[in-house]
Amino acid sequence: MVDRLTLPRPDDWHLHLRDGAMLRGVLPETARDFGRALIMPNLVPPVVTGADALAYRDRIRAALPPGSRFTPLMTLYLTEATDPDDVVAAARNGVIAAVKLYPAGATTNSDAGVRVIDRVRPVLEAMAGAGIPLCVHGEVTDPEIDIFDREAVFIDRVLDPLRRATPGLRVVMEHVTTRQGIDYVRDGGPDIAGTLTVHHLLISRTDMLAGGIRPHFYCLPVAKRAGHRDALVAAAISGHPRLFLGTDSAPHADPAKESACGCAGIFTAPVALPLLAALFEAHGACDRLADFTSSHGATFYRVAPNRGRVVLEKPADPEPFPARIDTGAGPVTVFDPGGACPWRVTEIQEE
Ligand code: NCD
Ligand code: ZN
Secondary structure, eight states: OOOEEEEEOOEEEEEOOOSHHHHHHHHHHHHTTOSEEEEOOOOSSOOOSHHHHHHHHHHHHHHSOTTOOOEEEEEEEOOTTOOHHHHHHHHHTTSEEEEEEOBTTSSTTOTTSBSOGGGGHHHHHHHHHHTOOEEEOOOOOOTTSOGGGHHHHHIIIIIHHHHHHSTTOOEEEOSOOSHHHHHHHHHSOTTEEEEEOHHHHHOOHHHHHTTSOOGGGOOSSOOOOHHHHHHHHHHHHTTOTTEEEOOOBOOOOHHHHSSTTOOOOBOOGGGHHHHHHHHHHHTTOGGGHHIIIIIHHHHHTTOOOOSOEEEEEOOSSOOOOOSEEEETTEEEEOOOOSSOOOOEEEEEEOO
């Protein structure tokens, strides 16, 4: 039986930190366990220029707990007005690690996103030339398409044509939720990777909807059938080098979620690593966890792995996880898939 796991300090390749009081409340939850995270740009207003990203990175750094070595890796929010030269300069100067494509209307704060892909063609071409990854929220927004089919349809209608039209563009299909998404990444060659969230590995749409509607299990892309969830788990534990962790931890204050029209987003940051350890252990795959959390993503993003380590153990009498985090912007419920999780992060080794 495995009762101790030592991982190189993990990276979270998809994280929402927000701004202001919410940022100050949630950032320590990620900075404690993770070495770096790729920070999503869907603020209001969004992070659209290199200068915006630099200013946001400064605000994040200022909100870090004293002594923290956490590194925020920034993204730009792609709009139809994005200037290719600004993107390339921001990447060259080390300000951004990627650009994010939100189809307009697909998710939280995506109204400024892209409506017509052809209008961002010059940006995509400049990114392909400079090797800058495009992170994609892969859902069509066509109201005719059932919400449970939006990812699979996106692959055929948008993602595949986009990649064929822009050879060499490096793409991350984020928060993959379907078998089709997994297959597309696996079969797609070296220029495409996929991230998987903790919650999509653990819950299905039935968990969200059976026995009462659970707003804290609601996110976008919405959780799919259990069969899709099982395909995600199989892919995560398979050790595929182009599949890695991006939590999509997305805090909203509880009143905004527990509402007649609740926001999409699940806050997993405080529990992400222990829940993953339990999942990989349940599948006899503890030896693959470090690749998933700490190595495959760094390789795709062409950065060295973090130097420190985190240790996970199973304490005899584990502290319960917090049910919610109190932030200056209100309480935020922490993801709880049910069942007991024996794992806890017990030690951080800085170098
Ligand atoms: C995210 C958010 O709240 O910003 N919500 C979510 O359900 N994942 C946006 C996103 O990544 O789609
Ligand atoms: Zn997200």
